[in-house]
Every structure is written in C-alpha cells, then in structure tokens.
Amino acid sequence: MASSNASNNVRFSPESYPPFPTDLPTAPIEKISLRKLLEKDDEEANRLFVACQKHGFFYLNVRDHPEGEALQTGALQMARLAEETFQLPLDEKRKHHQAYNGSIYGYKSAGAQKTDAQGTPDTVEFMSIAKDFVVNDAPSPNQNPSTIVENKEILKPFVTKAHETGVFLLTLVGTKLGLVEEEVKNRHRIDQQSGSQLRLTRSPPLDKTRDPESQIATTSHTDLGSITILFNWLGGLQMWEPEHPDGSKFWSASRLSQKGRWTYVEPVPGYAIVNLGDAMTKFSNGVLNSGKHRVLPAPGEQGDFVRYSVAYFVRPEDDTVLKVLEAAGIPQWEGEKEPEKTFGQHVLDFGRAKYGKDLVKIFQEKNKAVVA
Template sequence: MHSSIQDLPPFPEDLHLAPIAQISSSKLLSGDPQEAARVLEATKTYGFFYLNLADSPEGQTLLSESEQLLALAQNVFELPVEEKVGYALQKGVSLFGYKPAGTVKQTDKDLRPDTTEFFNISKDHMHGIADSRTYPPQILRSRELLKEFTQHGHQCGMVVLRTLAQQLGLDPEEFLDLNRFDKPSGDHCRLTRKFAHHGKENAIGLPSHTDFGSVTILFNWLGGLQIESRTEGRVGEWEWVKPMPGHAVINLGDAMVKFTNGLLKSAKHRVVPSPGPQGNLDRYSVVYFVRPHNDALMKPVGPFDNGATVNVAGKFSAGIDEKKVFTAGEWMVQRAIQLGN
C-alpha cells in the first residue's frame, strides 16, 4: 500500500529520462500563447508531456480525486480474483470491466504474460449516458467520486484539445465536438495494479502499444512507464518517465494522429518493472481516457483532409480495411479485439 509519492522509495538517479516538456495548467487555462506553443511542439515530437496540476485550483481538484481513486484501487484489487473475474470485460465486445493479469500480446516477441490487472470504468455508466454493466460494490459506492473525476478529467483533456486546435489554426471547437462528454463514447477511468516483480527483471507490466483515443491523463506514483525515444541517435530506444509530484502525464492517442493526418504523434510506450527498490512494491495508476464519441468519423479534419491518409501507429487486425472511414464506435471495437492479441 502507498498513499503518496513522498512515502515511496526514491526513483533511481542514473536512468535515462525521456526529455518531455513540463507544461503549466495555470498558463494553459489563462491562454498563455507561449505555453500553448510548447504543447503543440510536445505533441508533434514526443506525443507526451508533464502537466503541472498543482499550480491551478482545477488541477489541484483533479490531483485530490486521483489520490482518492488510488485508495479505491488499493481496496478493490484486494478482492479475490474469482470475484474480480465475475466483472471481466468481453474482449472484442466492450472495453469496460475487469482485465486480469496474464494477457499475452502477440506483438511482444517474448510472449510474456503481462503482470497488470485493471478495471475500466465507463464515463457513460457513471453518468447515466448509457446503460451500465455490473461493477464491484466498492466501485459503485464511489460513483460520486468517479463522476467528478471523469468530468474533471474530461475538462482537462478539453483544455489540451482546445489549445491544439487554436495552435493548428482550426476552429477551437473542432476537436471538442468530436470528443463530446454528453454523447456515448469509449471514455473511461482505469484503475490499475501491476504486481511487484521481486527480481524478475524481464517481466512486462504492459507490452509496447499506442493508446487509441484522443488524450490520456495518467496519474502514477511509481516508475515503470517508458516511451520510445524520438531523439536523434536514440530513436527506438526506451526512455523512462519519472513520476513527478503534482503532475499528470499527458499523451495523445491514435485518434489525434488520424484527425491531423500524422502531424500529431501517438508515441509507443510500455510498462516495465519499477526501477530499483520501487520494484518491490505493487504499482498503481489512475487514468482517464478521452475518446471520440461513438458517432465521430475517424478521418482527418479541416485542412488535414487532403486526400492522402496515414495509417495510425496501432494497426488493426489483419483483414481490416484501413481506407474505410469508421465511426469511432466501430473503430473502438476493432481495436478492442486487439486486447486479446
């Protein structure tokens, strides 16, 4: 169990860190043009950045909610595995529910079973936008907290998307209309636990992947996240993302690659054993995924819709026509099928 980053073993000093930007939520909320330009640069290069949430009241609220959800995660994952699998998500049907540890992804050349379990909790289910599936009582008792976190997490994602639209010379509402909160979508809160590896250096928390929504907002307290380098001389190597107090880690997903026809980046990332003494502790994280609403068309927007299209980083399974324009709902089902691959 751990309650905050201050109580944890230190992150080792001798690791190669990803050179990702630190962005101020306060400056973004006030429309600071220099900070907005830094967000665009970050999303055109690494596809990741730190967002300082401690410097704004809105950010502080989100940080507080993430700490409360950390406590919920610690509680709900203590349920017996036989009980947790009763809430299992249906691969290829829905992203919502429980995924046990032990999934093997075919893209992992070593075919290592992952060591991460998670609960995906639908924003729509918490807010009554769609009929809910079943969830453990601990999660249902925390519905009000989950409603607040999903709403505030979505608002945070909208600040990022509005900033990017303005920087790209688009209507500020262009990306917001594709990611509306009030329409059914794949938006969800994810609670995760990666088991302590206790010396198994080759263990994998989650294999290399790209996210497939619009914006991911990650709260984590232990190391383990790595992203693929885009630095000259290091391209393709793995670099560490060190957890920073008061900050969330923000990254874009494949939807934004699709909407901007490849201008913005969805970086490959993975979760490996936490480094140093941190590896002896279970690693929890709390995530909010902003995804296009189910009716949104997955195609380039505005001036990016110029006839040529890029394939997104996360490829569909064999036999899926990349040239077809999917709705986001169709797209999510195709990508959900990959969870079992």
C-alpha cells in the same frame, strides 16, 4: 533506504515511496503549466503544441491552479479506490471480466495478454470504467464490482474534471492546427456516447531474481483515443525515444524510424503525465504524435512496492468519423482517400481483436468460465 518488508507492502502509500533512481535515462519531455494555459498564455500554448508534435508526451503541472489541484486530489481518491477494488477476491473480480461482457470495460486479470512472441504473460490487472456509466448513468451489464457501483459520487467529479481538462488541452492544440474550437469540442462532448474511460491499474513489485524485461506490465503500444491523463506515483512507464537513421533526433509521427531506445518517464510530484492518442494523429494527418510507450516494474528501490496508476482516456464520440480534418495546419491526402469508419466501430474492432479471443481462450483453458 526502502524498508525491509517493502516487498510485502501492497498498500497505496505515496508518502513512503523511495525516490526515483538518478542513474537511469529519462524522457526529455516538457513541463507545461495548466495555470498559464487557463490564463490564455499563448507562449505556453505554443510550447504545448510543439510537445504534441515532437513526443506526444508532456508533464502537466496540476499544483499551480485550483483546477489542477482538484484533479490531483481526485486522482489520489481514485488510487485508493483502486487499492480497495483490487483487494477483492479473485473470483469476485472475475465476475466482471471483459471476457464475460465482451467489451473493453470491466476487469482484466494479470496474464490475460502476452508481451512477446514467446508468450510471456503481462503482469498488470486493471479495471476499466466507462465514462458513460459514471457521468451519464448508462447501463453497464456485469462490468463493475460493488466498490465501483457504490462510489459513483466519488468517481463522477474526477471523471468530469479529467474529461474537461483533456478536451481543454485538445482544443488548444486544435486551434494551433487552424481548427475552430467547436470542431474539437463537438467530437468529445461528455454527454454523448463514447469509449472514454477511467482505468485503475495494479502491478506487482519487481521480482529481483528475474529480468525486468520479462515482467512487463503493459506491452509496447500507442493509445487508441485522443488524449490520456495519467497519474502514477512510482516509475515504470517508459516512452520510446526514436532516432533518425543518421543518428539525429527525428520526431515526426508519420516518419518515425525503428531505431531508438526506451527511456523512463519519471513520476514528478505535482504533475500529471499527458500523452496524445492515435485519433489525434489521424485527425491531424500525422502532424501530432501518438507516442509509443510501455510499462515495466518500477526501477530501483521503488520496485519493492505494488504499483498503482490512474488514467483517464478521452476518446472521440462513437459517431465521430475517423478522418483527416481540414485546417490550414493539416496536410491533406493526395489521391484516393482511405476508407472511413466511426470511432465507435473502431473501438469495437479493437476490443474484439485485442481482448475478445485471447480472454475467452484463457478462461476456457483455465476452466474458470464457459464463455459463449
């Protein structure tokens, strides 16, 4: 049983977390071996490709190879850094708010976004840290608090390893589409400017007097970039499991129906949770699936604890054109093609639409800042 004071436990302590409940529907996603992929096991690569077509989600075993173990160890360090960062006074965190720097980097406070038409606020706070700041020493005006700036020597190995792992997975998937390895790699080079980022998140324990659906941490969405590598130690992440109108399972990303259900993506020790993003759906013309997901408070006794997560988002380089790529396994457009734009412009448009106006409005309403 969870301890009686668990609701007051804000510390990141995965060794003390109770098990995930056994009576909840869980997502039927594959467990993929990083070791087998690194050993060029073609059967495992095929399983990876099918998982990316069907769900756009899979578990990645990070304890069966030293490369994975390094990633897992780094994720634990990142979670402890998240704990330290979110313990900063709110006024200090607000100095680095996205509303100040006008970007998708920096701090986002709980309640800054709405989760439904009734205006129910979200419950998650997060810190988004630019890959280019960590790895390439790019300027980050007012984006990062001291806990981040002073720990770049810890951040850099993890960001580098996560980025390399993400690109490795993308390359394997790309070759199954008929793309040459360099076509994938040259759109995701770590030393080139991009929107790739590390995100540290914190959401509060479950308020058991309220419906969990009214305590959504992150509302329903698909990820913006190419691939996301996530570490979380408590439940709460849910994947949308769609169905065909006739009731059969139907997984094609370009033909999803609205019918389906939310299922939990159970946290499994020794595994990262990986999902594809919208860029890969675009590049593949719908062959690959950017799975829809959301985050609720952790269920059962796990809900007594503050929930931390560590996510790394691999995104295309800023000057990469978002378009359907040409390969044997990618169907091509018939007729007039869609307008094309760079991923950098896409990120700017996304940030302004999703964060900018809402965050500025919230800050003005609360008289916490005057934002030009």
